[in-house]
Amino acid sequence: MNWAARAREAAQAVARIGARTPEVAVILGSGLGALADEVSADAAIAYGEIPHFPRPGVEGHAGRLVVGTLEGRAVAVMQGRAHFYEGHTMAEVTFPVRVLHALGARILVVSNAAGGLNRQWYTGDLMVISDHINFMGANPLVGPNEAELGPRFPDMSAAYDKELIAVAEAAALDVGVLLRKGIYVGVSGPSYETPAELRMLARWGADAVGMSTVHEVIVARHAGMRVLGLTAITDMATGEAVGHVSHEEVLAVARELEPRFVRLTRRIIATLRA
16 A cells, blocks of 8 residues: 555645645644634645545544644644544554645644643643653554655654754743643553553653554654654543543543643744744
């Protein structure tokens, strides 16, 4: 299956609508889609109109690609994502990253909503990702390697760009937003973790746990993109009896902190350099 050819086909379909070449691509996680509404859009395209693009089936993921300008920068913003747990293959759920790269983006800002494992943090915190643990049980690069897309064995020793992390930390100070820094662990879902699993993940050194991002970052690095990861801590998953967790509650917290996320991300985009 030639994913490079499919990515070119999808990118050409987007470009034909008149969208400009993006400098920065952004993937917006659960309940964090408002940033896309602030883009001065050349085009807003439903995922179903883009060849081979997977469609999200989960509340909080609108399923639109918005291409235009934000803070004077050319951007392509994914308003939601499809997930591995929905039954898509790893290659399918990471295909949009291939398309963003084919459109010309060389920086990827990826965001998510996640449970907090660090006992010193709080629901509603924002975190910049310093590293990740892939506990999803799969890797999107398994199978024949297409050299056009990237090397057979991509280096992941610096998956999250240190300069971009520094930009995010400076931006947080500029706009008065508290920004934690920590390790994100990706799990397959869709069930939430048991208390024993959460305690195990915390002992591994993870600060937040979620069901996305890791596989997208692997594919972005395979393509040579620079990556910045941002996490919204929407519940405290400490492994203790902290009460019932639901997707509705996660979305509610994400929407409450969304103005801070938007303010921070806009400042990051305004100050970073490709």
